[in-house]
Amino acid sequence: xxxxxxxxxxxxxxxxxxxxxxxxxxxxxxxxxxxxxxxxxxxxxxxxxxxxxxxxxxxxxxxxxxxxxxxxxxxxxxxxxxxxxxxxxxxxxxxxxxxxxxxxxxxxxxxxxxxxxxxxxxxxxxxxxxxxxxxxxxxxxxxxxxxxxxxxxxxxxxxxxxxxxxxxxxxxxxxxxxxxxxxxxxxxxxxxxxxxxxxxxxxxxxxxxxxxxxxxxxxxxxxxxxxxxxxxxxxxxxxxxxxxxxxxxxxxxxxxxxxxxxx
Amino acid sequence: xxxxxxxxxxxxxxxxxxxxxxxxxxxxxxxxxxxxxxxxxxxxxxxxxxxxxxxxxxxxxxxxxxxxxxxxxxxxxxxxxxxxxxxxxxxxxxxxxxxxxxxxxxxxxxxxxxxxxxxxxxxxxxxxxxxxxxxxxxxxxxxxxxxxxxxxxxxxxxxxxxxxxxxxxxxxxxxxxxxxxxxxxxxxxxxxxxxxxxxxxxxxxxxxxxxxxxxxxxxxxxxxxxxxxxxxxxxx
Numbered sequence: 180x181x182x183x184x185x186x187x188x189x190x191x192x193x194x195x196x197x198x199x200x201x202x203x204x205x206x207x208x209x210x211x212x213x214x215x216x217x218x219x220x221x222x223x224x225x226x227x228x229x230x231x232x233x234x235x236x237x238x239x240x241x242x243x244x245x246x247x248x249x250x251x252x253x254x255x256x257x258x259x260x261x262x263x264x265x266x267x268x269x270x271x272x273x274x275x276x277x278x279x280x281x282x283x284x285x286x287x288x289x290x291x292x293x294x295x296x297x298x299x300x301x302x303x304x305x306x307x308x309x310x311x312x313x314x315x316x317x318x319x320x321x322x323x324x325x326x327x328x329x330x331x332x333x334x335x336x337x338x339x340x341x342x343x344x345x346x347x348x349x350x351x352x353x354x355x356x357x358x359x360x361x362x363x364x365x366x367x368x369x370x371x372x373x374x375x376x377x378x379x380x381x382x383x384x385x386x387x388x389x390x391x392x393x394x395x396x397x398x399x400x401x402x403x404x405x406x407x408x409x410x411x412x413x414x415x416x417x418x419x420x421x422x423x424x425x426x427x428x429x430x431x432x433x434x435x436x437x438x439x440x441x442x
Numbered sequence: 443x444x445x446x447x448x449x450x451x452x453x454x455x456x457x458x459x460x461x462x463x464x465x466x467x468x469x470x471x472x473x474x475x476x477x478x479x480x481x482x483x484x485x486x487x488x489x490x491x492x493x494x495x496x497x498x499x500x501x502x503x504x505x506x507x508x509x510x511x512x513x514x515x516x517x518x519x520x521x522x523x524x525x526x527x528x529x530x531x532x533x534x535x536x537x538x539x540x541x542x543x544x545x546x547x548x549x550x551x552x553x554x555x556x557x558x559x560x561x562x563x564x565x566x567x568x569x570x571x572x573x574x575x576x577x578x579x580x581x582x583x584x585x586x587x588x589x590x591x592x593x594x595x596x597x598x599x600x601x602x603x604x605x606x607x608x609x610x611x612x613x614x615x616x617x618x619x620x621x622x623x624x625x626x627x628x629x630x631x632x633x634x635x636x637x638x639x640x641x642x643x644x645x646x647x648x649x650x651x652x653x654x655x656x657x658x659x660x661x662x663x664x665x666x667x668x669x670x671x672x673x674x675x676x677x678x
Contacts, residue, residue: 182641185632192584193591194623198494205623209623230580237564238449238634240516323470329617333629334620343628363593421542428496428550431511 184223187215188230195231209331212258212294213286217271217336218346221263221358228255253298256365262290262332263364276340279347280333287332288325293366295321449564451557456503456659457559463567470668471554476673477547482540487676488547490590494672495550497531504557510538513549520545566610591630598622 191211213233215224232250243250269282299317303310339346372375452459458466473494480487499509520541559567562582569578602618610618 182583182634182638183631185580186587186630188580188584189587189591190627190630192588193595195628226576226580230577230584233577234581234584237552238556240512240549243548244552245475270655288596317612330616333621334617335624339627342624343631346628346631424492425510425546428492428499429506431493431496432499432506435497436503436506437501 182228184230188227188234191215191228191237192231192234192362194304195235199343202209210254210258210291210294210328211281212254213262213266213290213328214332214335216263216290217266217283217286217332221259221361225255226261228259249298251303252365253294257297259289260362260365261293262286263358265289274338279340280337283336284329284333286329288329289323291321291325291328292318329396366381367379444666449556449559449561450509451502452560452563453506454503456501456558456559458498458502458554460656461558461609461662461665462656462662463559463563463656464561465658465666466555466559467564467567469666470551472669472673473551474548474565476677477544477551477675479601480540480544483536484599488543490672490676491547492543498554499550502554504554508557509550509553512553515643517542517546517548566652566655574640587634590633591626594626594629598626 191209191214194211195208206338211332212224212228213226218224219227232255233247236244236247236250263286266282266286269285270278271282271286273279273282283330295317299310299313302308302313336347461469465618473491477491499506556564565578565582565585568581569575602622606618607614
């Protein structure tokens with residue numbers, strides 16, 4: 180199993196570099212959670228995806244070390260287990276190819292949307308972005324991106340069905356109750372969290388802090404708006420200070436290096 | 443094809459390269475965590491950390507343009523997240539400054555860390571620190587297959603781009619991408635099967651040996667001591 184997980188991790192890593200243009204100048208790529216869940220089952224699929232996310236955080240500086248836990252939960256656990264559950268509920272065990280591809284499409288789409296919702300919920304609970312702003316934005320955007328993920332998941336399954344149908348049956352007979360427990364836990368956990376957060380009446384300190392200095396919300400008018408000259412100057416000053424700072428850092432770095440020489 | 447982006451400069455031999463992987467994992471993680479703990483708006487602490495980052499950059503002997511390039515590559519995404527903040531209110535200005543400094547510090551530290559540690563050393567360190575064996579193994583396989591697969595992807599991209607003029611309708615574009623991913627998957631599978639057979643027949647036993655592993659020496663103790671006292675001194 181380990182070599183297959185390894186090659187699938189590398190596959191997902193490489194596949195994520197194949198970008199696809201989406202509406203409005205942004206681009207999306209395959210996340211691969213649902214695909215891994217279908218091919219390997221959720222447990223092994225999750226481990227394979229964990230490897231990808233850890234490697235990206237370390238080597239492409241993509242995702243961040245401190246946010247790794249959240250990323251592993253949202254991009255890893257939620258996509259894999261929800262993809263697995265949706266795939267099987269939508270008839271992924273069916274012998275008819277059309278049904279199989281449809282299940283793959285739904286699994287891919289749902290995995291991204293649920294992952295986005297989970298992320299929006301976490302942002303709301305931690306007080307960074309209010310739910311009524313974050314949820315529609317995240318879920319709406321990913322409902323569109325999810326179409327690509329779904330289509331690609333279905334496309335890869337269709338291709339495999341034509342070329343190497345045996346790979347689709349890798350998981351036959353390996354599904355257990357544990358997988359379903361995982362699915363229930365990981366897909367439901369964010370909502371339970373939401374209900375718990377919603378039921379407590381006490382505003383937590385973070386929310387108070389954010390009420391004092393909101394990231395979102397219409398305060399431009401009182402604050403002078405975009406045209407305010409002193410804010411513009413502030414911004415130019417910030418940019419200049421940053422350039423000077425980076426130059427200083429470079430100079431110190433170079434001085435240290437030259438002093439050591441290239442022995 | 444040319445695409446070495448992982449641990450590209452890990453084969454130099456600066457003092458940072460000579461450290462053992464475990465002490466670097468702990469030290470750099472501590473530094474990054476400390477950067478995130480600096481209270482917003484405390485300029486002196488940030489300056490001290492920038493100074494430390496500069497010293498580490500210099501000591502590491504990695505070309506400075508490479509570090510700056512990698513950092514600038516990621517910063518636009520960070521800026522995008524906070525670009526509106528300075529116009530909200532005065533707290534917003536401090537917020538974006540803090541965001542900018544924190545992320546560039548973390549990026550510099552991470553680039554220095556990953557480019558002073560060979561991948562096999564990193565895996566060994568992770569294993570010794572108690573990371574589950576299956577994860578370490580899987581990371582090892584990922585690293586080994588990645589270069590081959592990236593080659594494959596680049597060849598397929600080249601083939602696609604030389605046969606397709608302009609943009610196709612979205613439906614066909616998606617079908618094309620699906621087929622590309624599918625054949626990439628099948629090719630990787632078959633390659634992995636061959637490679638695994640070859641590995642087994644050469645005596646592979648679920649372990650990646652490291653040639654001449656670095657040892658935990660007095661140098662590591664000094665490094666960890668410096669990191670610990672720096673973090674304590676600045677954040678106290």
